[in-house]
Amino acid sequence: MTPMLSRALMPLLLMMTALGTQAMAQSQPIALGEIVVEADGAGLNATSVRSTAGSKLAVAVTQVPQSISVISRKQLDSSPGPKADAALRYSAGVSTQTYGTDADTDWFYVRGFQAEQTGMFLDNLSLYQYSFGTFLVDPYLLESIEVLKGPASVLYGGATVGGIVNYVSKRPTGERFLTTETGINNLGNAYLGIDGGDVLADGDVSYRLTGKLSGGGWETKNARDLRGVVQGSVTYTPSDATSITLYGTYQNVDLDHTSTGFLPFIGTAVDAPGGVRIPRDLNYGEPAIDLYQRQQYTVGYEIEQELDGNWTVRQNARYAAVDVNEDNIYSSGFNALAGNQLVRDRWAHHTKAGILTVDTQLVGQFATGPLDHTLLMGVDYKNYRHEAATSYTGNVGNLNVRNPVYGIPFTPVTLNPGDVTNMQQLGIYAQDQIRLDEWILTLNGRYDTANTTIQGAKTTTRDENHFTGRLGLGYEFGNGLTPYVSYATSFNPTLSTDPAGIPYRGETGEQWEAGIKYEPTFMDGLITAAVFNINRNNVVSPDPIPGNLTRQSPVGSVNVKGAELEALANVEDVTIRGALTYLEAQVTRATGTTELGKSPTRIPTLTASLGVDYNFTDNLDGLTVGAGVRFLGDSWADEANTTKVPATALFDVSLRYERDDWSVALSVSNIFDTSYVSGCNGLNSCGYGAGRTATVSLKKTW
Structure with a gap:
C-alpha cells in the first residue's frame, strides 16, 4: 500500500474503529432483520436496505459481501431530470457524465472503470451496449437505482470488473393510485408525467401505466429535443404462490445537437493563447443538418411460482431493441492561433441493436444441522446483435468559437x-448463503460459455469458456454492525476487434474487498465503508471519438486500489447523505511504453459529496430545504500523464413544500454556474460539466 493511500485511508479506518467501539458499547443488542428504514414527513428515505443487485434475492444490503448503493424513488424525485446518470452524483465510487452534458448517452464510471457499456442492467437483466447502439432509461420510469461495486460476473455473466448499475422499474402496486407531475427548467425544457395504477375487482389482476412527454432547450444554443416514453405492466396473481407480470416500454427521442463533450483540452480546461475559452454553450454542429432520432422498446415477463413453503422457481425474460439515426458535426481540434477556429468532422450512422435475455432461477431455504442455507441456482442466456451503417468525413469546415457562422x-x-456483430453467452450459476448464528458465509460459482461472431468482408469468431467465483464472510452483530471480507473474479467477453477484425480475448478481473456496514439502532440510517484492490486484465482501449470505434488497441492490465465511505441518515428533522471516494489507478501491463505505469484518463483521485435536508415542523410543516456540495478531484487528461483536468467544487440547493395531495419543488444544481471540465479522454476529447440547472416542478396525487 502506497503512503498516499495509507494517509487517505487513515480517517476511514479511524471512523470504522469508532463505529465498532460505539456499537459494542450498546448494552442491549437487537437482532436486525431485513429492515426498510424511511424518514417521516417530507424527508428522503434514509436507505432502501433491501436490494437484488448483489445476490439476485431481495435481501438487506448488509448481508451482501460487497458495497451497494441504492438511490430510492424519493431521492430521484428530489432532483428531477431526463438523464439517469445525474441521479448518481451523490453515490460513492461512481463518476458520472464523464463526457459532459451528452443528451443521448448516460456516462458513468464505477470504481475507476467505464461501466455504461457492459455494466448497465434493467431489472437484473443486461442492457448491453456497444458503439452507438446505446439504451436510454428515463429515471421517471424507475422505482430505484442500485449500484453493485466490484465484480458481478458470478451472477450476471459479462460485466465490467468495477461494478454494475441496475435500474429497477416501476411495477403494479396492487392498489389504486394516480399522480401527475409537470415541470420546467431554466433552459426552457419542460415535461409532463403521469403515473397510475389500479387493481381489478377480484384482486387477481393489477396494472400500472407510466408516461412522460418532455422537450425544449438544452445546454448549447439552438439545441432542442422532444422525447416521449411510456411503460405499461400487468401483474396476475391467481394465488399467493403464483405471480405473472407482463410489461413493455416504448421511447421516441428527436433532438438537435446537445453535446458539450469531445472538445480540446486547450480552450476548455485552460485558456488557449490570447485567453480564449470555447464557450460552454457553443453549438459546434450545423443546425440545418443536425439529426438524432431514437426509437427504443422493450417487452418482457417475470414469472414466480412457489413450489412449497421453502422453494420457488422464477423466470425473467426480456427483448430490448434500439434504432438510432444520427448525422452530426463533432469537434476534432482547436487552433486559437488561426482565428479561434474549431476543427470539425462529420459523423453519420444508422445503428440497430437488440438483446434477448432469459434468466431462470430456483431458490430454496433449508438447514443442515446448525447451518441455515439460502440456495440460488440458475441458468441465463444472452443474445446480442449489433449492426451499423456509417459515414465519417474529416475536416468538413472550421467554426470560429467567438463568432460562429x-x-x-x-x-x-x-x-x-458495416460489420454485423453477434454475441451469445450461456451461464450456469449457483449461490449459497450460509448462516451460523451471526456468521454469514456467501459462496458463488458460475461457468460461462461465450461465442462472438463478426460478419463483414470476412467472418471471424471467438469461442471462450470461463469460471468465476465469489467468497464472502461477514459477522452480523446484534447492534447493527456487520464487518465483512470478500474475494470475487470476473469475466467479460468483448466485441472489440484487432486490426484484422478478430475479436480480442474477453476481459478477466479480480477484487479483494474488506468493509463494514452499520445500521445504527439509535437512528434511521446506513453507513458503509470499504477498501478494495481490483485487477482488470486483457483490457482494450475504447475510444468514442467518431471514426475510431471499431478498431481498438490492447492496453494490457489496470490496477485500482481505493477506499469508499457512504452515509445516508435521518436525524430528527435532518436528512444527511454523504460520500467519499479515493482511487489509485495504474496501468500495470501494456503493449507500449506510453501507458505503462501511468494512470488511465478520466479517473479522479478523490471525489466527495455532502447533502443536508432540513424538514420543518409546526407552522412550516411540509417545507423542506436542502443544500449540497460535490467535489470532483483532478484527473489525468492524457495517457502519458502530462496534463491534468483541474479539480472543482459544485453546490446544489433545493426547496420543496408538500401539503395534502400537492407538492411544489425547486431544485438548482451548480447554483454558482461554475464552468468546469468533467473529464478528458485525451487532449482532443474533453467534456464540459453541466452549468446551472434550475427546475421547478408541481406534483398532484389524486
Missing part, C-alpha cells in the same frame, strides 16, 4: 454498411 453547404450523406 453556420450554413456551410453539405451534401447528402452516403452510409457504408
Whole structure:
C-alpha cells in the first residue's frame, strides 16, 4: 500500500474503529432483520436496505459481501431530470457524465472503470451496449437505482470488473393510485408525467401505466429535443404462490445537437493563447443538418411460482431493441492561433441493436444441522446483435468559437454498411448463503460459455469458456454492525476487434474487498465503508471519438486500489447523505511504453459529496430545504500523464413544500454556474460539466 493511500485511508479506518467501539458499547443488542428504514414527513428515505443487485434475492444490503448503493424513488424525485446518470452524483465510487452534458448517452464510471457499456442492467437483466447502439432509461420510469461495486460476473455473466448499475422499474402496486407531475427548467425544457395504477375487482389482476412527454432547450444554443416514453405492466396473481407480470416500454427521442463533450483540452480546461475559452454553450454542429432520432422498446415477463413453503422457481425474460439515426458535426481540434477556429468532422450512422435475455432461477431455504442455507441456482442466456451503417468525413469546415457562422453547404450523406456483430453467452450459476448464528458465509460459482461472431468482408469468431467465483464472510452483530471480507473474479467477453477484425480475448478481473456496514439502532440510517484492490486484465482501449470505434488497441492490465465511505441518515428533522471516494489507478501491463505505469484518463483521485435536508415542523410543516456540495478531484487528461483536468467544487440547493395531495419543488444544481471540465479522454476529447440547472416542478396525487 502506497503512503498516499495509507494517509487517505487513515480517517476511514479511524471512523470504522469508532463505529465498532460505539456499537459494542450498546448494552442491549437487537437482532436486525431485513429492515426498510424511511424518514417521516417530507424527508428522503434514509436507505432502501433491501436490494437484488448483489445476490439476485431481495435481501438487506448488509448481508451482501460487497458495497451497494441504492438511490430510492424519493431521492430521484428530489432532483428531477431526463438523464439517469445525474441521479448518481451523490453515490460513492461512481463518476458520472464523464463526457459532459451528452443528451443521448448516460456516462458513468464505477470504481475507476467505464461501466455504461457492459455494466448497465434493467431489472437484473443486461442492457448491453456497444458503439452507438446505446439504451436510454428515463429515471421517471424507475422505482430505484442500485449500484453493485466490484465484480458481478458470478451472477450476471459479462460485466465490467468495477461494478454494475441496475435500474429497477416501476411495477403494479396492487392498489389504486394516480399522480401527475409537470415541470420546467431554466433552459426552457419542460415535461409532463403521469403515473397510475389500479387493481381489478377480484384482486387477481393489477396494472400500472407510466408516461412522460418532455422537450425544449438544452445546454448549447439552438439545441432542442422532444422525447416521449411510456411503460405499461400487468401483474396476475391467481394465488399467493403464483405471480405473472407482463410489461413493455416504448421511447421516441428527436433532438438537435446537445453535446458539450469531445472538445480540446486547450480552450476548455485552460485558456488557449490570447485567453480564449470555447464557450460552454457553443453549438459546434450545423443546425440545418443536425439529426438524432431514437426509437427504443422493450417487452418482457417475470414469472414466480412457489413450489412449497421453502422453494420457488422464477423466470425473467426480456427483448430490448434500439434504432438510432444520427448525422452530426463533432469537434476534432482547436487552433486559437488561426482565428479561434474549431476543427470539425462529420459523423453519420444508422445503428440497430437488440438483446434477448432469459434468466431462470430456483431458490430454496433449508438447514443442515446448525447451518441455515439460502440456495440460488440458475441458468441465463444472452443474445446480442449489433449492426451499423456509417459515414465519417474529416475536416468538413472550421467554426470560429467567438463568432460562429453556420450554413456551410453539405451534401447528402452516403452510409457504408458495416460489420454485423453477434454475441451469445450461456451461464450456469449457483449461490449459497450460509448462516451460523451471526456468521454469514456467501459462496458463488458460475461457468460461462461465450461465442462472438463478426460478419463483414470476412467472418471471424471467438469461442471462450470461463469460471468465476465469489467468497464472502461477514459477522452480523446484534447492534447493527456487520464487518465483512470478500474475494470475487470476473469475466467479460468483448466485441472489440484487432486490426484484422478478430475479436480480442474477453476481459478477466479480480477484487479483494474488506468493509463494514452499520445500521445504527439509535437512528434511521446506513453507513458503509470499504477498501478494495481490483485487477482488470486483457483490457482494450475504447475510444468514442467518431471514426475510431471499431478498431481498438490492447492496453494490457489496470490496477485500482481505493477506499469508499457512504452515509445516508435521518436525524430528527435532518436528512444527511454523504460520500467519499479515493482511487489509485495504474496501468500495470501494456503493449507500449506510453501507458505503462501511468494512470488511465478520466479517473479522479478523490471525489466527495455532502447533502443536508432540513424538514420543518409546526407552522412550516411540509417545507423542506436542502443544500449540497460535490467535489470532483483532478484527473489525468492524457495517457502519458502530462496534463491534468483541474479539480472543482459544485453546490446544489433545493426547496420543496408538500401539503395534502400537492407538492411544489425547486431544485438548482451548480447554483454558482461554475464552468468546469468533467473529464478528458485525451487532449482532443474533453467534456464540459453541466452549468446551472434550475427546475421547478408541481406534483398532484389524486
